Amino acid sequence: MTDAPLGRSATYAILNTGYTGSTGPGVAATVSYVTDGGRHMVFDPGMVASPDDILGPLAGLGLTADDITDVVLSHHHPDNIMNAGLFPRARVHDHKAEYLGHAWHDRDAEGYELTPSLRLIRTPGHSPEDITLLAGTQSGVVAFAGDLWWHSQGPADDPVAPDREALRAARLRVLAAADLIVPGHGAPFAADGDVPL
Structure with missing residues (x-):
C-alpha cells in the first residue's frame, strides 16, 4: 500500500x-505554499534573509499572512521554524499535535489527512520528530520532506542525523510515494534513481 x-x-x-x-x-x-480544499498552508517557514522573502512571494499569489490557514513544521530545528509566528491565525501542525492560539490538540501525524490530497506521514531520521507532507497534484505526488534531504545532493551521510538507518528507511518510504521532492534547503528534484539514500 x-x-x-x-x-x-x-x-x-x-x-x-x-x-x-x-x-x-x-x-x-x-519555504513552500500549498493549497487544497480551501486550505492555504505554508510548509517550513524557517530561516530566510528577511520575512519579505516569504511574505513577498505570498503577496504575488494574492495572499497575506492572515490568509494562511495552516503551517506545517517538518521538525523543530530553528532553521525550519524561525518564521512560524508570521502566521498568527494559522493552525500549526507538527509530529504530535495541532496548535491554534492557546488550544493544543494531540494527534499523531502518521497518516493524518488535511484533505484527500494532503497527507502527513512520519519520516524520522534527520531528527526523531520529522514529518513529510505528501501533496497529490495533477502532475503527481510532491513530497515536502524537510531535511530528509537538504538539497538534491543529500547529503548522503547527514552529519546531524541521530539514526542513519531510520533516515534511509524514511527516504525510501518517501521515494516510494513521491514523484518530486522539495528538500529543506534547495530546489525541488525528481524522486528517481539519482537521489542519495
Missing part, C-alpha cells in the same frame, strides 16, 4: 529556495 494521497487537486509554489553554508551565504529554508 502506498502512502500517496488519493486526491490530485493540490497546487503549490516555492516561496523561497533555501541553501546551506556550502551552497549559499548562510542558511535559509526552502
Whole structure:
C-alpha cells in the first residue's frame, strides 16, 4: 500500500529556495505554499534573509499572512521554524499535535489527512520528530520532506542525523510515494534513481 494521497487537486509554489553554508551565504529554508480544499498552508517557514522573502512571494499569489490557514513544521530545528509566528491565525501542525492560539490538540501525524490530497506521514531520521507532507497534484505526488534531504545532493551521510538507518528507511518510504521532492534547503528534484539514500 502506498502512502500517496488519493486526491490530485493540490497546487503549490516555492516561496523561497533555501541553501546551506556550502551552497549559499548562510542558511535559509526552502519555504513552500500549498493549497487544497480551501486550505492555504505554508510548509517550513524557517530561516530566510528577511520575512519579505516569504511574505513577498505570498503577496504575488494574492495572499497575506492572515490568509494562511495552516503551517506545517517538518521538525523543530530553528532553521525550519524561525518564521512560524508570521502566521498568527494559522493552525500549526507538527509530529504530535495541532496548535491554534492557546488550544493544543494531540494527534499523531502518521497518516493524518488535511484533505484527500494532503497527507502527513512520519519520516524520522534527520531528527526523531520529522514529518513529510505528501501533496497529490495533477502532475503527481510532491513530497515536502524537510531535511530528509537538504538539497538534491543529500547529503548522503547527514552529519546531524541521530539514526542513519531510520533516515534511509524514511527516504525510501518517501521515494516510494513521491514523484518530486522539495528538500529543506534547495530546489525541488525528481524522486528517481539519482537521489542519495
